[in-house]
Amino acid sequence: xxxxxxxxxxxxxxxxxxxxxxxxxxxxxxxxxxxxxxxxxxxxxxxxxxxxxxxxxxxxxxxxxxxxxxxxxxxxxxxxxxxxxxxxxxxxxxxxxxxxxxxxxxxxxxxxxxxxxxxxxxxxxxxxxxxxxxxxxxxxxxxxxxxxxxxxxxxxxxxxxxxxxxxxxxxxxxxxxxxxxxxxxxxxxxxxxxxxxxxxxxxxxxxxxxxxxxxxxxxxxxxxxxxxxxxxxxxxxxxxxxxxxxxxxxxxxxxxxxxxxxxxxxxxxxxxxxxxxxxxxxxxxxxxxxxxxxxxxxxxxxxxxxxxxxxxxxxxxxxxxxxxxxxxxxxxxxxxxxxxxxxxxxxxxxxxxxxxxxxxxx
Amino acid sequence: xxxxxxxxxxxxxxxxxxxxxxxxxxxxxxxxxxxxxxxxxxxxxxxxxxxxxxxxxxxxxxxxxxxxxxxxxxxxxxxxxxxxxxxxxxxxxxxxxxxxxxxxxxxxxxxxxxxxxxxxxxxxxxxxxxxxxxxxxxxxxxxxxxxxxxxxxxxxxxxxxxxxxxxxxxxxxxxxxxxxxxxxxxxxxxxxxxxxxxxxxxxxxxxxxxxxxxxxxxxxxxxxxxxxxxxxxxxxxxxxxxxxxxxxxxxxxxxxxxxxxxxxxxxxxxxxxxxxxxxxxxxxxxxxxxxxxxxxxxxxxxxxxxxxxxxxxxxxxxxxxxxxxxxxxxxxxxxxxxxxxxxxxxxxxxxxxxxxxx
Numbered sequence: 001x002x003x004x005x006x007x008x009x010x011x012x013x014x015x016x017x018x019x020x021x022x023x024x025x026x027x028x029x030x031x032x033x034x035x036x037x038x039x040x041x042x043x044x045x046x047x048x049x050x051x052x053x054x055x056x057x058x059x060x061x062x063x064x065x066x067x068x069x070x071x072x073x074x075x076x077x078x079x080x081x082x083x084x085x086x087x088x089x090x091x092x093x094x095x096x097x098x099x100x101x102x103x104x105x106x107x108x109x110x111x112x113x114x115x116x117x118x119x120x121x122x123x124x125x126x127x128x129x130x131x132x133x134x135x136x137x138x139x140x141x142x143x144x145x146x147x148x149x150x151x152x153x154x155x156x157x158x159x160x161x162x163x164x165x166x167x168x169x170x171x172x173x174x175x176x177x178x179x180x181x182x183x184x185x186x187x188x189x190x191x192x193x194x195x196x197x198x199x200x201x202x203x204x205x206x207x208x209x210x211x212x213x214x215x216x217x218x219x220x221x222x223x224x225x226x227x228x229x230x231x232x233x234x235x236x237x238x239x240x241x242x243x244x245x246x247x248x249x250x251x252x253x254x255x256x257x258x259x260x261x262x263x264x265x266x267x268x269x270x271x272x273x274x275x276x277x278x279x280x281x282x283x284x285x286x287x288x289x290x291x292x293x294x295x296x297x298x299x300x301x302x303x304x305x306x307x308x309x310x311x312x313x314x315x316x317x318x319x320x321x322x323x324x325x326x327x328x329x330x331x332x333x334x335x336x337x338x339x340x341x342x343x344x345x346x347x348x349x350x351x352x353x354x355x356x357x358x359x360x361x362x
Numbered sequence: 363x364x365x366x367x368x369x370x371x372x373x374x375x376x377x378x379x380x381x382x383x384x385x386x387x388x389x390x391x392x393x394x395x396x397x398x399x400x401x402x403x404x405x406x407x408x409x410x411x412x413x414x415x416x417x418x419x420x421x422x423x424x425x426x427x428x429x430x431x432x433x434x435x436x437x438x439x440x441x442x443x444x445x446x447x448x449x450x451x452x453x454x455x456x457x458x459x460x461x462x463x464x465x466x467x468x469x470x471x472x473x474x475x476x477x478x479x480x481x482x483x484x485x486x487x488x489x490x491x492x493x494x495x496x497x498x499x500x501x502x503x504x505x506x507x508x509x510x511x512x513x514x515x516x517x518x519x520x521x522x523x524x525x526x527x528x529x530x531x532x533x534x535x536x537x538x539x540x541x542x543x544x545x546x547x548x549x550x551x552x553x554x555x556x557x558x559x560x561x562x563x564x565x566x567x568x569x570x571x572x573x574x575x576x577x578x579x580x581x582x583x584x585x586x587x588x589x590x591x592x593x594x595x596x597x598x599x600x601x602x603x604x605x606x607x608x609x610x611x612x613x614x615x616x617x618x619x620x621x622x623x624x625x626x627x628x629x630x631x632x633x634x635x636x637x638x639x640x641x642x643x644x645x646x647x648x649x650x651x652x653x654x655x656x657x658x659x660x661x662x663x664x665x666x667x668x669x670x671x672x673x674x675x676x677x678x679x680x681x682x683x684x685x686x687x688x689x690x691x692x693x694x695x696x697x698x699x700x701x702x703x704x705x706x707x708x709x710x711x712x713x714x715x716x717x718x719x720x
Contacts (some may be wrong), residue, residue, distance in 0.1 A: 060446060162551070169521055178481060240556060271436070276461065278458055313434075321427075321428045322392075328398060
């Protein structure tokens with residue numbers, strides 16, 4: 001007989017090993033999937049995980065990893081703060097959109113003034129503030145009326161999407177765009193552009209912000225009183241209450257941090273890689289970041305690696321689609337497997353297998 | 363022999379060598395799709411075009427595609443990957459790829475790009491689009507003739523010129539045969555979302571619409587109409603013949619194959635040049651699906667005559683006298699709309715009482 005038995009303490013070793021095992025299992029089962037589709041599994045896995053890093057065009061795809069991972073890491077670090085404290089902000093996608101809208105709008109208000117030193121910082125502040133305020137809606141509703149932040153923040157994503165469409169079609173529409181939807185291209189205007197800082201590296205201000213967030217998040221969680229309170233509230237709300245943690249303030253702070261970072265990610269994306277507000281500007285970073293946060297064990301440094309790994313599956317997945325003609329859905333399935341196996345293996349952090357007959361206690 | 367002639371000779375030799383290399387190497391053609399190839403509508407038809415290219419050229423041409431590419435930085439990366447992997451010609455098949463196509467085209471001046479439905483061009487970027495409004499005229503004619511409730515439902519996607527043009531064209535021709543006709547327009551804010559489209563269709567049917575036109579790509583409105591019974595629909599982007607003869611009575615089919623074959627041939631011949639095409643029924647880019655027997659024979663004959671006169675260039679769907687919805691004059695008697703106005707169309711024609719959402 002095999003039974004699952006709760007561990008007295010969550011296993012540190014399993015907690016660290018789980019992501020690696022999950023990646024390994026994903027490769028094995030993904031390989032089986034690709035073989036079933038008639039592709040050589042080893043070639044497919046190599047194309048996804050190896051070629052973007054060391055293949056023929058690696059000098060091109062390595063910077064792309066940073067471009068793709070930057071927003072994921074930035075959002076996930078913020079989300080992890082809340083998740084650690086048991087505050088579930090599922091609506092980072094909406095906060096990301098609002099950050100982009102507010103950042104772009106603040107910049108475009110000055111068009112065509114040439115004053116990068118003034119306009120770009122204003123856009124950064126507006127972007128962060130936009131995401132923060134959007135996250136305050138579920139926060140204040142929870143604090144004031146006890147609503148569920150999971151539902152409210154998720155529903156606000158759909159509101160944000162409608163708002164985005166309205167902006168692309170109306171308020172922020174490019175007056176010189178011949179009636180087509182979409183804002184002016186922020187990347188082509190010197191005051192608002194978020195360009196590659198060093199050519200050929202993929203480094204833009206959003207990636208810089210992501211690195212700062214990782215360091216800041218690490219310091220906050222391990223060295224700062226707020227970090228202690230966040231961890232305590234997550235592990236034992238009762239103990240947190242006794243030690244003087246104000247749960248309402250903690251909710252607002254956690255949602256505020258995650259909303260602000262998501263908003264910043266949106267702002268850096270719209271002024272850099274994306275370039276303009278369009279109807280479908282958001283491409284799921286806010287949701288993917290949830291996977292990244294858990295894959296990184298809700299730890300800022302772990303998130304850094306998880307974000308890069310996730311970016312690798314995107315970039316590598318595209319290469320596989322292109323060179324092996326793997327269907328797009330197979331790549332998405334492959335990414336989904338990663339989270340699935342992580343959650344499955346995670347059981348072993350809190351439980352262990354018992355082999356043999358259960359002892360019967362008298 | 364002067365230096366000049368030596369250089370000229372060398373250039374010629376290099377040119378010949380290049381041409382010879384191009385002969386041996388199959389031409390690689392890339393396609394960037396916004397949806398999955400199985401969407402049954404927009405992307406499906408582009409992929410049919412790709413398959414037609416493969417069939418036509420056989421081993422001389424190799425095609426690659428990436429599906430469900432979001433319109434944004436991901437599209438840039440996909441196009442760059444294609445160019446790096448040796449694509450000679452890349453079709454980017456959604457309006458939202460416009461700035462990205464221009465950006466990548468600047469980085470790869472030797473690769474040719476073809477962007478669907480956009481308006482930005484470069485030396486190595488062409489644009490192509492189809493005059494779907496010609497098909498809308500025929501739909502409008504049939505819809506106006508067969509409606510009994512005089513209410514025609516229209517599932518619109520996004521308030522952009524392309525969609526507004528279609529609404530206007532359909533309305534003008536419905537009104538021509540039926541002065542009492544009324545259009546109810548629902549904005550779905552999506553190109554492809556079966557649940558939303560079904561909801562919109564049901565709402566329109568409940569409001570009394572007995573003909574549903576759609577500018578969204580799924581077959582969900584067809585299914586909703588079939589369920590309601592006695593409601594007519596038209597296939598969009600794809601023939602959607604599985605819903606014929608009722609509710610689907612005809613369709614607008616995107617037929618990209620002839621154009622794609624043409625442009626690939628131009629690359630092989632070395633005659634490819636940047637251009638801007640806007641083809642209609644006449645050139646075969648817009649197809650009109652078979653009109654079923656659910657439509658009275660004389661209406662069918664009229665619709666086919668309309669189709670043929672548009673194809674022959676004898677009739678333009680936007681011919682005056684036409685006024686804008688605000689009552690101001692647009693086209694005088696016999697005047698034909700110019701392409702510039704049509705491409706940027708942001709107003710309804712007189713008679714449509716709805717507002718274009720902002």
